[in-house]
Amino acid sequence: MNKADNQVIITVSGTDKVGIVAGVSNKLLQHNVNIEDIKQTIMQDNFAMMMLCDISKLEVSFKEFKDSMMALGEELEMEIWVQKKDIFDKMHTV
Amino acid sequence: MTNFNQQQILETIEMVKIHHLDIRTTTLSLSLRDCCTTDTKKTAAKIYDKIIKYASNLVAFASEIENEYSIPIVNKRIALTPISLIGESCDNVDYIYLAQMIDKAGAEVGVDFIGGFSALVDKGFTKGDLRFFEQIPEALATTNKLCSSVNLGTSKAGINMDAVLKTADVIKQTAQMTANADSIGAAKFVCFCNAVTDNPFMAGAFCGVNEAECALNIGVSGPGVVSSAIAQLPKTADFGEVASCIKRMAYKITAAGEVIGRKLAKKLDIPFGIIDLSLAPTPLKGDSVAEIFKAMGLEQAGCHGTTMALAMLNDAVKKGGIMASSYVGGLSGAFIPVSEDAGMIEAATIGSLTIDKLEAMTSVCSVGLDMIAIPGDTPNSTIAGIIADEMAIGMINKKTTAVRIIPVIGKNVGESAEFGGLLGSAPIMKVNNYSSEIFVNRGGRVPAPLHSLNN
Numbered sequence: 240m241n242k243a244d245n246q247v248i249i250t251v252s253g254t255d256k257v258g259i260v261a262g263v264s265n266k267l268l269q270h271n272v273n274i275e276d277i278k279q280t281i282m283q284d285n286f287a288m289m290m291l292c293d294i295s296k297l298e299v300s301f302k303e304f305k306d307s308m309m310a311l312g313e314e315l316e317m318e319i320w321v322q323k324k325d326i327f328d329k330m331h332t333v
Numbered sequence: 334m335t336n337f338n339q340q341q342i343l344e345t346i347e348m349v350k351i352h353h354l355d356i357r358t359t360t361l362s363l364s365l366r367d368c369c370t371t372d373t374k375k376t377a378a379k380i381y382d383k384i385i386k387y388a389s390n391l392v393a394f395a396s397e398i399e400n401e402y403s404i405p406i407v408n409k410r411i412a413l414t415p416i417s418l419i420g421e422s423c424d425n426v427d428y429i430y431l432a433q434m435i436d437k438a439g440a441e442v443g444v445d446f447i448g449g450f451s452a453l454v455d456k457g458f459t460k461g462d463l464r465f466f467e468q469i470p471e472a473l474a475t476t477n478k479l480c481s482s483v484n485l486g487t488s489k490a491g492i493n494m495d496a497v498l499k500t501a502d503v504i505k506q507t508a509q510m511t512a513n514a515d516s517i518g519a520a521k522f523v524c525f526c527n528a529v530t531d532n533p534f535m536a537g538a539f540c541g542v543n544e545a546e547c548a549l550n551i552g553v554s555g556p557g558v559v560s561s562a563i564a565q566l567p568k569t570a571d572f573g574e575v576a577s578c579i580k581r582m583a584y585k586i587t588a589a590g591e592v593i594g595r596k597l598a599k600k601l602d603i604p605f606g607i608i609d610l611s612l613a614p615t616p617l618k619g620d621s622v623a624e625i626f627k628a629m630g631l632e633q634a635g636c637h638g639t640t641m642a643l644a645m646l647n648d649a650v651k652k653g654g655i656m657a658s659s660y661v662g663g664l665s666g667a668f669i670p671v672s673e674d675a676g677m678i679e680a681a682t683i684g685s686l687t688i689d690k691l692e693a694m695t696s697v698c699s700v701g702l703d704m705i706a707i708p709g710d711t712p713n714s715t716i717a718g719i720i721a722d723e724m725a726i727g728m729i730n731k732k733t734t735a736v737r738i739i740p741v742i743g744k745n746v747g748e749s750a751e752f753g754g755l756l757g758s759a760p761i762m763k764v765n766n767y768s769s770e771i772f773v774n775r776g777g778r779v780p781a782p783l784h785s786l787n788n
Contacts, residue, residue, distance in 0.1 A: 248342055278339050291337050302400055320346055323401045324337065330588045331341040333656065 245295040246275075246324040249308065253317035255286035263290070263319075266311050270304055271296040291324065349404055352557035353620040354586060356593055357613045358408040359395050360533035361388050362540040362548045362606055365414040365449075373423045377434040380419070384411060384438035384447075387547055387603070392443040394600045398593055406593070407615075407755070411439060412538035412550070413449030421461030428465050432472035432479050439478040446521075448538035450481040453528070456490040456778070466496075469503045473518040474510035480521045480536035484528035486724040488731045492526065492779035497724065500524045501717035501773075505740055508709065512742035515750040520672075520704065523737040524720055526727030531607050532663045537700075537735060548606030549598040550663060553590035553654075556612040557619045558582050559646075563628040575629060576649045583610060583653030591658045609663025610654030611699055612646075614674035616757035622646075622667050623676025634677055635686030643667060644697035664733060666699025672752060672759030673704055682749075682760045688719075696726050701735035706750045706759035709742035716740065718769030729782055 251263055260277075267274060267290075276291040297304055305321045312319035348354040368379040392409045399406045413435065420426040432450055439447035450472060452462050469481055483500055486492035504519050511518035523536040530541020533550035559582045566578055590608050598605035614621045623634035626642045647666040655661050669691065671677045680686035688705060695701045701723050707716075720736045727734030741750040744761050751758045 248337060250342055250346060276337065278337070280339055280343075282343060287339075287343065289337065289339055289342055302397070305400060320403055322345075322403045326402045326404070326589060326592050327337065327341050327345055329592045329657075330345060330585045331338065333584070 243325045244323070245293050247292050247294055248322050248324050248327065249290040249292055250287065250320040251312070251317050252282065252285055252287040253315075259286065259315060259317060260288065262311060262315050263288075266308065267292060270307070271298055272304070348555070348558050348585070351619075352555065352561050353615070353617055354555040354558050354589065355405040355407050356551060356590055357554035357611070358410050358533050358552040359391070359406055359594065359597055360410040360412050360538055360550045360552065361391055361603070362412045362531065362544055362550050363387055364540050364544060364546050365416075365419045366542070368419055369422045371422060371424055373420070373425070373427045373430055376420060376423055377431050380413075380431065381434050381438045384435070385441060388442040388444065390601060395597055398597050398600065402593060404589055404593060407554075408445040409443070410533065410535060410538060411444050411447045412533065412540050413447070414540045414542065415451035415453055416449060417452035417462050417465040418542065420465070421459060426461065426464060428468040429472050429475065432476050436476035436479045444478065446480050446535045447478050448480040448482065448535050449540060450479050451483060451539040453484045454493055454496045455484050455487045457493060458496065466499050466503060469522065470506035470510050470518070473507050473521055480538070482523045482525060482528065482537040482539060484525045485720070486526035486728050486779070488527060488728050488784070489781055491781040492721065492724045492728055494721065494773070494779055495776045497720050498717045498773055498776065500720060501713045504716055504738060505713050508740045508742050515744070515752060516709065516739050516741045517752050517756070519739040520737065520752055520756050523735050525733060525735045526724040527731070527733045529663060529733055533609050534611065534613065534664060536737060545604060548604045549594060549601060550606040550609065551590045551594035552609040552611055552613065552663065553586050554611065554613045555582070555586040556614050556622045556625055556667075558586060559612060560621070560624040560628045563625060568630065572645065576645060579646060579649035580653030583650045584657045587654035587657035605660070607660045607662030608658045610650055610661055610665040611663065612650055612667045614668065614670065614677070615755055616673055616675055616678070618675050621674045621676035622669055623674055623680055627676065633683070633685035634680040635690045639690065640693050640697060643669065643694050647697055647699060664699045668700060668703060669694055669698050670704035671762070672706065672750070672757040673755060674757070678758065678760065681762055688762050688764060692722060692726070695723060695734055696730060700733060701727070703735065703737050704739070704756065704759060705737070706739045706741050706761045707764050708745045708761055709740050711740050711764055712768070712770070714768065714770040714773050715764055717773040719764070721773060728779070
């Protein structure tokens with residue numbers, strides 16, 4: 240698998256509260272996923288965080304990893320999206 | 334460290350979540366040219382086995398890729414070589430049996446639709462074609478996923494008017510045989526002028542005789558993305574700015590389709606065919622081509638100015654999309670099906686959109702008269718007249734045109750037909766009540782048009 244295949248963007252959004260970054264990073268640690276970059280913004284009064292992650296050392300399938308992130312989203316009452324990164328590069332640059 | 338742009342990520346998520354960006358279809362185009370035998374049962378078995386062999390991973394792999402990118406792939410489909418060509422060499426061919434076995438294979442591999450129950454008769458019929466036409470209604474009435482199409486004319490050959498008349502009979506009979514479900518059988522049948530060989534969209538997808546053994550063709554969608562982008566422009570933005578806005582969005586939509594299509598083709602270990610840059614609506618609110626007209630400043634789809642709006646939209650979609658993919662094909666443009674588009678349904682219901690205006694719009698849209706419900710007692714000769722008009726627009730303008738019309742048995746103007754799912758619902762539209770009977774019964778072939786002295 241090449242590098243692009245291993246890069247995912249994790250987007251977390253919802254009402255700001257204590258423990259979002261900790262909760263998400265902890266889950267990523269459990270899955271052996273490396274965080275390469277983090278950016279935060281406020282979008283329509285909502286907290287939004289985007290993480291660029293490397294999943295090359297993931298020990299479960301992509302689906303299992305994503306399902307567990309989705310479950311975490313429900314637990315934290317935040318919306319979580321996990322997407323391979325190359326789609327953004329292709330869609331938004333000529 | 335690799336960079337990423339927050340705005341681009343948020344925009345993409347918004348496109349999917351709010352404006353229904355999706356990949357409408359991943360269609361496996363599959364040649365059946367090696368399935369001809371002299372026995373219907375043997376041919377059916379070869380077709381069945383080939384479908385299972387090539388398509389068994391299509392649905393599972395598409396779901397996997399969909400999950401990786403969080404962009405829905407709405408339909409998974411198969412397009413086969415026109416069955417009239419494959420069945421013809423069988424003694425006493427039974428096309429209904431072939432249809433049922435193809436449908437069974439489609440169900441086995443879990444696809445949504447399977448197309449290619451088709452014939453190409455723009456210049457004339459073979460004996461096999463004649464038998465095929467007779468058996469279309471029962472084939473459609475006794476299957477679920479099967480879609481059928483016929484090509485009745487081309488700009489090179491003219492229009493086969495005998496076939497137009499037979500097609501009107503096929504439509505009516507199919508409607509009658511599926512009368513208990515608002516004549517839904519007719520929604521799975523389409524006739525073309527200048528049919529394309531790599532179209533991934535139903536009901537008209539088939540694998541042309543010039544196509545490779547197999548390929549993956551992608552149909553993208555996203556009218557909601559375009560209408561919301563136009564709606565954000567100031568009301569005074571001129572047409573140059575509007576066109577530019579459509580092009581940008583078409584680029585993004587197509588690029589998403591290209592990434593996903595190539596990934597899936599690679600995973601399936603088959604060649605990537607083409608991407609069809611179409612804006613295909615669904616009955617969901619906001620996923621509508623009619624909404625784009627409204628965003629451009631028309632009060633309703635169908636009011637004066639709609640044809641121009643559609644012409645510009647269709648052209649800008651192609652211009653924007655073509656930059657994002659090297660292999661563009663299929664029908665590419667904007668679809669204007671009535672029952673599958675909430676805004677078109679509304680416009681037809683209140684009387685803003687008529688069948689005559691739709692006919693004018695088809696001279697600039699990507700296909701033709703699509704998913705239009707008409708009274709069930711419409712004479713076959715009137716249906717043939719509607720088809721003839723549409724074929725003429727395609728033949729003269731060197732474009733693909735089509736008719737997918739549903740005479741809803743037992744229903745009349747003021748009522749509505751419910752097809753469900755992506756096919757939606759349709760108000761029964763008024764047709765012209767004066768007769769085309771003598772005209773369409775002349776039969777024969779309309780001569781091919783002159784390709785010079787254009788005016």
